[in-house]
Amino acid sequence: MTNCENLRESIGRWLDGELSPSESAAVEAHVAACAECGEARRQLESLQRALTGVLVTDAAPIEFIPFWREVQRRINSKRAWYEDISEWAREFFTAPRVAWGVPVAIVLVLAVVSLDSYFPWMRFGGGRNNFASVESIDGHGRSVALLRENDSKTTVIWLYQNEEGENETGEDGSKSGPTF
Amino acid sequence: MKLAKMAPSLALLFSLSLIALQESAGAAEKNPQSVLVTIRSILAENKNDEFDAKLKGMEQQLKSLKYRSYRSLKDDSKSVPWQGTQTFDIPGGRTLTVVPQEFQDNRIALKVRLTQGDKPIVDTTVKIPNKGNFILGGPPHEGGTLVLSISAATQ
Numbered sequence: 001m002t003n004c005e006n007l008r009e010s011i012g013r014w015l016d017g018e019l020s021p022s023e024s025a026a027v028e029a030h031v032a033a034c035a036e037c038g039e040a041r042r043q044l045e046s047l048q049r050a051l052t053g054v055l056v057t058d059a060a061p062i063e064f065i066p067f068w069r070e071v072q073r074r075i076n077s078k079r080a081w082y083e084d085i086s087e088w089a090r091e092f093f094t095a096p097r098v099a100w101g102v103p104v105a106i107v108l109v110l111a112v113v114s115l116d117s118y119f120p121w122m123r124f125g126g127g128r129n130n131f132a133s134v135e136s137i138d139g140h141g142r143s144v145a146l147l148r149e150n151d152s153k154t155t156v157i158w159l160y161q162n163e164e165g166e167n168e169t170g171e172d173g174s175k176s177g178p179t180f
Numbered sequence: 181m182k183l184a185k186m187a188p189s190l191a192l193l194f195s196l197s198l199i200a201l202q203e204s205a206g207a208a209e210k211n212p213q214s215v216l217v218t219i220r221s222i223l224a225e226n227k228n229d230e231f232d233a234k235l236k237g238m239e240q241q242l243k244s245l246k247y248r249s250y251r252s253l254k255d256d257s258k259s260v261p262w263q264g265t266q267t268f269d270i271p272g273g274r275t276l277t278v279v280p281q282e283f284q285d286n287r288i289a290l291k292v293r294l295t296q297g298d299k300p301i302v303d304t305t306v307k308i309p310n311k312g313n314f315i316l317g318g319p320p321h322e323g324g325t326l327v328l329s330i331s332a333a334t335q
Contacts (some may be wrong), residue, residue: 103195110195110202132314135289135305144302149244156245159302159318 003030008040015044131155212334214261215280215288219268220331221254224317225324238329241315245327253326259335270328272321273297280332286310288332294319308332 007030013019014027031037132155137144143160222235224247234252235242242250253271260266260280268276279291287307294301294316306314313331320326 099189100191103191106195107198110198114202130309130312132306132308132312133287134314135307136303138303140300140302142301149241152240152244154241154244155306155314157302157304157306157314157316159316161318161320 004034004037007031007034007037011037011041012044015041015048212283214259214264214335215283215290216257216333216335217260217266217268217278217280217290218255218257218313218329218331218333219270219276219278220252220329221256221271222327222329223251223253223271223321223324224327225249225251227324241313241329242327245315245317247325250327270294270326272319272326274301274319274326276328276330278330281305283310283334288334290330290332292316292330294328306330310334 007027010019010023010027011031014024019027031041130153131148134146134155134157137146137157139159145156145158145160147156147158148154149156220235220238222232222238222242224242224245226248228249230249230251231239231242232250232252234255235250256268258266258268260278262280262282265277265279268278270276274294274296277293277295281289281291283289287309289305289307291303291305293303296319301319302316304316308314308331311331311333313329315327315329317325317327
């Protein structure tokens with residue numbers, strides 16, 4: 001890179017007053033002596049003037065006082081509840097959280113569904129009927145009682161002695177039935 | 181950093197694998213090969229207040245029968261294929277014949293026949309919750325009453 005190329009990069013900063021006094025003096029001296037760099041300076045100055053003119057022309061009609069008043073009103077105004085929720089949801093449900101949430105939800109659902117299989121004694125399916133259901137009974141002439149004990153969810157089929165008796169010990173048949 | 185970015189995808193993959201595993205386990209459970217039938221023979225009496233420690237797990241069920249004492253006489257477990265017939269020797273020269281019929285809604289349908297010699301005592305068909313039981317009682321035995329706990333679990 002030549003000295004001119006190095007210095008041309010500094011001309012803009014020199015014109016903006018961003019260089020130290022010693023750097024400014026060096027650039028100024030070079031620009032005064034070098035025709036090409038002098039031309040570059042003139043072009044930059046011309047561009048700067050043009051831009052400043054445009055900004056001043058466009059900014060002039062803007063009424064800043066009503067603008068800032070509206071900004072302040074919006075800052076101070078109370079937002080609706082759904083706007084608060086919406087903003088909270090936008091901040092909370094970030095993409096990584098949603099990505100983690102889906103598998104976690106799946107695992108939780110599987111765990112709940114599987115509880116009955118792994119811990120049948122805990123009887124998670126509270127309303128489920130745990131009684132054995134009797135489809136048919138034939139006592140072959142004997143009296144048969146079908147009982148359901150609610151506390152232990154037990155179904156009992158009880159055979160009573162017939163009158164002919166099949167009592168092995170000759171006990172009174174009436175003693176063979178439990179008093180439920 | 182790369183692993184952290186991949187973590188949600190890995191977690192999702194893991195969850196999907198779990199679902200697949202759960203489904204295959206469920207399918208195996210829905211189509212069990214056989215039934216483990218367990219017959220527990222118990223003597224219920226009113227002579228004393230003894231409760232056999234072996235029957236601890238059935239205490240609540242047996243206490244509802246209101247006898248004073250319960251003694252375990254015999255435990256017998258056999259694996260029985262669906263529609264297969266299995267016989268169990270019961271104290272007092274009795275025989276219990278069991279035929280597992282079907283498995284539906286986590287319930288096992290069992291056809292049960294109790295006989296004494298050639299003489300049938302009772303025939304019944306009962307649907308038991310898988311790993312559940314029912315009680316068949318009443319026949320006299322050794323001065324007391326015979327109580328049978330019939331349980332079934334899919335295999």
